[in-house]
Amino acid sequence: MLLHVDESGIGPRTVVLLHGMMGSSESWHRVVPRLARRGFRVLAFDLPGHGLSPRDPHLTIETAAASVVETVKSRATGGPVIGLGHSYGATVLAQAAASLRPRLAVYVDAALRLTGGADRASLVEAYEKDRRARSSSEVLRIARPFYSAADAEVEARAAERFDPETMASVSCGIDHAWVPGPASILVRADPSAWVSDDDARRFARQGGEVRSIPGAAHTLWYSHFDEFMAALPELFG
Template sequence: MLLHAIDTGTGPGTVLLLHGMMGSSESWWRLIPPLTANGHRVIALDLPGHGLSERDPQLTIEQAAASVVETVRHLAPGRPLAAIGHSYGATVLAASFEMLQPDLSVYVDAALSLTGGHDRAALTAQYARDRRARLSPEGLLRSRPFYSAQDAEVEARAAALFDPATTASISCDTDHSWLPEAGSIVLRAEPSAWVSDDDARRFAANGADVRSIPGAAHTIWYSHFDAFTASLPELFGPPPPHPLS
């Protein structure tokens, strides 16, 4: 399955962006301009069942990962490739790592585990209720005062396009867990409801660079934009100087 993408910018390298559950490629709207200004091509995908990508009520995490890999190979087969995944998107990134082999992976506030065995109808109904609660920009601003008006509009629009059955399906299979590969970056809120201190220690022991942003919300770049970009100088730092001719 080829996924819908925002594809913008030019440069020798590509940055892949994978949003969290009930988000969309638009969730990265604040981060895309500084990335392209730093000379990166940016590809932000709508994961299956999100945004303008296809729905699949029998989706597995392996199929979601394969769709990401297929789309990246179709749009940007060259190197270098960096990837940022948030929450559910980080889980999909971890599941796709062996096939995708990014030069740099950034996992944002995700435990990189997936609990399976859920009742399909019950979980679909729960996600449908969660979706309804996110349809109003005004409601999102009340529950997330750190959102800007545009953040709220973007996330309400993403909720309207979200398909509960597709995303519920991935939690009806078996349990999955991943460790971030050595050399990757794990960026978490502190405290985090998703990445415990024990998780952080396990990730660091496997060679990941665990970085924390105190007081940040789960969507770190919405609540702490400057701290988020400053914490990733590999991607948001000043571009390298041009060689002398």
């Protein structure tokens, strides 16, 4: 399927942004202007079952990645591509990397492992409960005091549009694990509930570079925006 994309900026290099679960292309609203000012063409995706993109109750990580690749191709970028994925979006980027061949792949707070075998009905119920709770910007700001009002509005809107059936399908299949390419960076919170020290060491052994932001939340650029910018001089100078 072709996915919804918000496009910004002009330039010979394209950055593909892939949000985390229950996020959307708007999750990058702080990041996109910085990239555009640096001369990048920015493609911020809504992944399947998120935002304005199609739903698919039979989605797999492979079909999600294929949708990203096909959508990038449909945009006829021409120049080199850089991938930046957060959490679930990072796993999609890792799966897509063989076809997308990014000049640089940045994985944000993601272990690049996906556990399958989930019970679909239970997972749909859990996702729906979480979706309802996160659909209130007021509740989000209480739970995440580092959110600005704009952050909370963006993430509440993303939760409203999130489809539990689509995302549950991804976790009902087999286990997955990905090996980072040579031009790969892992940026993680320290400590991280998602990326253990063992995960970070595995990433480094496989040829990736690990950078940590002490005290950051899972969505690093919301809680530690300046530190996130500084951690990626390749993108933000």
